[in-house]
Amino acid sequence: MRRPLWKSDDVRKARPPWPPMLHFLAVNAATGSALGTVFAIVLIATNTAGLGDLIAGTSNPVAPVLLMIVGFATLFGGLYTGSAVMLLPWRKNEDGDD
Numbered sequence: 001m002r003r004p005l006w007k008s009d010d011v012r013k014a015r016p017p018w019p020p021m022l023h024f025l026a027v028n029a030a031t032g033s034a035l036g037t038v039f040a041i042v043l044i045a046t047n048t049a050g051l052g053d054l055i056a057g058t059s060n061p062v063a064p065v066l067l068m069i070v071g072f073a074t075l076f077g078g079l080y081t082g083s084a085v086m087l088l089p090w091r092k093n094e095d096g097d098d
Contacts, residue, residue: 025081032080036072044068 018026044052044065055061 024084028081028084029077033073033077035080036074036076037069039076040069040072 044055047053055064058064
């Protein structure tokens with residue numbers, strides 16, 4: 001019979017694998033990056049402003065697609081994370097100072 005990894009008392013004392021704020025930032029950055037990737041793919045797939053034709057006409061279409069996806073993923077990831085941090089609830093100090 002196998003012994004459980006943690007005893008029931010140890011589970012309550014166990015720390016989460018990541019600090020809560022780091023987890024919050026990682027989830028928001030990943031969500032924003034996914035949205036940016038989808039947005040870049042939609043722009044290419046719908047041939048917005050002839051973008052799909054320009055990429056299809058190149059000798060190596062992987063490079064522009066990769067640059068576009070990485071750029072949009074970085075931009076959207078940063079924007080999504082920044083807006084999530086700015087919209088965090090806050091409370092006033094007990095001293096009355098902001």
